[in-house]
Each structure stands twice: as C-alpha cells, then as structure tokens.
Amino acid sequence: MERTLFIIKPDAVQRGLIGEIITRLERRGLRLVAMKMIRMSEELARRHYAIHEGKPFFEPLVAYITSAPVVVMVWEGPKAIEIVRRTMGATNPAEAAPGTIRADYALEIGRNLVHGSDGPQTAVTEINLFFTPEEILSWERDTDRWILE
Numbered sequence: 001m002e003r004t005l006f007i008i009k010p011d012a013v014q015r016g017l018i019g020e021i022i023t024r025l026e027r028r029g030l031r032l033v034a035m036k037m038i039r040m041s042e043e044l045a046r047r048h049y050a051i052h053e054g055k056p057f058f059e060p061l062v063a064y065i066t067s068a069p070v071v072v073m074v075w076e077g078p079k080a081i082e083i084v085r086r087t088m089g090a091t092n093p094a095e096a097a098p099g100t101i102r103a104d105y106a107l108e109i110g111r112n113l114v115h116g117s118d119g120p121q122t123a124v125t126e127i128n129l130f131f132t133p134e135e136i137l138s139w140e141r142d143t144d145r146w147i148l149e
C-alpha cells in the first residue's frame with residue numbers, strides 16, 4: 001500500500017470542481033484517508049514548493065497556491081502515487097492525455113487544478129507537511145475485496 005498527497009488547487013475550488021475531482025479518485029478505487037480545506041500560508045507554500053525555488057515561475061506559483069482555499073487529501077492504494085499522477089495528467093494541460101483531470105478541465109500550466117506527489121520520498125515529506133499522524137485514518141472499507149484482489 002502506498003500513500004500520496006493530493007491537493008485540489010485554488011482554481012479548481014473557485015471553479016466548483018472539488019466534487020468532480022474527488023469523484024474521479026474515489027471511483028478509481030483509491031481510499032481517502034485524510035482530508036481538509038485550508039488556506040495555505042506563504043510559508044507553507046514556499047516549503048511545499050521548495051524544490052522550485054529560484055525558477056522563474058516560483059513566485060507566481062506561490063501567489064497562485066495561496067490566493068484562495070485549497071483541499072488537501074491523502075489517498076491510499078497499491079501504486080497510489082503513480083495512479084494519481086496518471087489520473088491527473090501531464091503538468092502542462094496542453095500535453096495531458098485526454099480523459100485526465102488536467103486535459104478535461106484545464107488549459108494552462110499555471111492553472112492546472114491539482115497537485116500529486118511525484119515519488120515515495122516526496123509523498124512522505126509532503127504528507128508530513130500538511131497532516132499530523134492523528135489526522136490520517138486507517139479504516140476498513142467494505143468494498144475493498146471487490147477492488148483489491
């Protein structure tokens with residue numbers, strides 16, 4: 001089992017796409033184990049995107065992610081990190097595969113609706129940045145035997 005951090009970014013919240021986006025991951029079969037709505041502080045945004053510090057798009061990225069509330073989640077499942085990334089589509093919506101969230105609802109890289117951890121190490125770091133261990137629930141889902149072999 002893997003866990004991944006997922007964020008519904010300000011543009012998706014403003015556009016009323018929270019339910020639509022959660023539905024895609026829920027229907028896929030992934031299990032939601034933590035969720036909250038927050039307004040990211042500038043400090044948190046800079047830490048979350050620290051790897052991009054110094055790049056030309058860094059300051060606009062921090063301004064965008066702090067500009068309105070976001071919904072932060074932890075999703076769990078086998079290969080959850082890769083599966084969530086594939087469900088999101090490529091970073092640039094113009095290059096995202098049809099049927100992905102970014103291809104279906106977005107046009108530009110700076111308004112690409114969602115964030116998902118890109119690897120096992122970043123997933124752990126990002127989950128710890130947004131959630132305490134008590135906020136992450138281990139729970140039995142009755143449908144799991146119909147989703148997982």
Ligand code: DAT
Nearest residue numbers: 052057061090091109110112114115116118
């Ligand atoms: P992803 O969000 O797919 O993990 P990333 O980690 O490379 O992509 O970049 C984080 C965010 O920064 C991305 O969602 C949008 C923005 N971004 C990345 N590359 C960019 C670029 N070349 N121009 C403008 N914004 C960019």
Ligand code: MG
Nearest residue numbers: 115116117118
């Ligand atoms: Mg990334």
